[in-house]
Amino acid sequence: MRERVILVVGYDGTELLDIGCITSSLAIANRIGANPPYRWVFATLGGNTITCDSALQVHSQAAVERFNEPLDTLLVCGGLGHTRAAENQLLVGHVRRLSTLARRVASVCTGATVLAEAGLLAGRRATTHWQFAEELARKYPDVLVDPDPIYIREGDIATSGGVTSALDLTLSFIEEDHGMALARGVALGVVAYLQRPGAQAQMSMFVSRHSSDDLVVRRTSNHIVSHLGEDLSTPVLARLAGVSERHLSRLFLTYVHETPAQYVRRARAEAAAHLLRSTEMPVAAVARxxxxxxTESLRQAFITHYSVPPSKYRQDHSAGLARRGARFRTSSMAGAAPDRAPRARSTA
Known part of the structure; x- marks a missing residue:
């Protein structure tokens, strides 16, 4: 393989960050040694220039309808224009066609709407921006929508949450293609947290803002959630923060209402909970x-935070996810026209 061809599909109303997170990450990967290198192509209908959500214009490099070469990855961007894009059957038809040329297919943010309209998410678990998850589930009852994870990978199709989750998804692809070392280099290049788990919630303690404006607390908490597998004992955290253990504990109790050790334990428990909910990773691997x-430490943390052991939490959540999918499907079917025909999956 001389190069990995990545086709990035956009339309009027695309989120500019979706495009940038993908293409900038791939560019850095090439600069630091991706072999085979990536070649990305930004494509639109007719090869037309598009106007992004931010009113900036982006020139296309190819026309979607004229692109026919084998693909490594097909990536459909999201943005506020996703509804109009999904209503454009010419675009949808070519996304469906291009999916047959690609090794893997993915969407960023509300780009999942286009994949769903193309029939590519039928019977699959998928995510999108949390604000649009219920809308996606209502319009496409054959898709099991989970609004929580940053991204979901099912076989050769992946969907991701809002906006900057494009970075997390692209890093996961780079790691898959070229290994952890190269992915780490790309993450350093974009100053990003390398291993934010795909199962991590879009809305959680990891992305919520503390009421504190204290710089030491912010920096320390950011380090904690970004290095869950490392030594996060209070002495180590205090040394990294440049303060005494006593002062660090006092700051955390004042602004977070927890000691550093309690905060670390809660952060680890939440990350483990999302991995148990959204992956089949063995409990021992989740603990590590x-x-x-x-696994005993993990079990004790779950008893404390969730009142059940990890295995029971996973079992209960699996049942809850199935019920939520059924509820989404029921509400969708209640509002759907009875004579709506299934979406065709033929090529355009």
Missing amino acids: RCGFGT
Whole structure:
């Protein structure tokens, strides 16, 4: 393989960050040694220039309808124009056609709407920006929508959450293609957290803002959620923050209402919960990934935070996810026209 061809599909109303997170990450990967290198092509209908959500214009490099070469990855961007894009059957038809040329297919943010309209998410679990998840589930009852994860990978199709999740998804592809070392280099290049788990919630303690404006607390909490598998003992955190252990504990109690150790334990428990909910990773592997070290430590944390052991939490959540999918489907079917025909999956 001489190069990995990545086709990035946009339309009027695309979110500019969706495009930038993908293409900038791939550019850095090439600069630091991706072999085979990536070649990305930004494509639109007719090869037309598009106007993004931010009113900036982006020139196309190819026309979607005239692109016929084999693809490594097809990536459909999101943005406020996703509804109009999904209503354009010419665009949808060519996305469906191009999916047959690609090794893997993915969407960023509300780009999942276009994949769903193309029939590519039927019977699959998928995510999108949390604000549009219920709308996606209502319009496409054959898709099991989970609004929580940053991204979901099912076989050769991946969907991701809002906006900057494009970076997390692209880093996961780079790691898959070229290994952890190169992905780490790209993450350093874009000054990003390398291993934010795909199962991590879009709306959680990881992305919520503390009421505190204290710089030490902010920097320390950011370090904690970005290095869950490392030594996060209070002495280590205090040394990194440049303050005494006593002062760090006092700051956390004042602004976060927890000691540093309690905050670390809660952060690890939340990360583990999302991995248990959204992956089939063995419990022991989840414990290691989230910094618990042993399954017993993980079990004790879950008893404390969720009142159930990890295995029971996973079992209960799986049932809850199925019920939520059924509820989404029921509400969607209640409002759908009875004579709506299934979306065709033939090529355009």
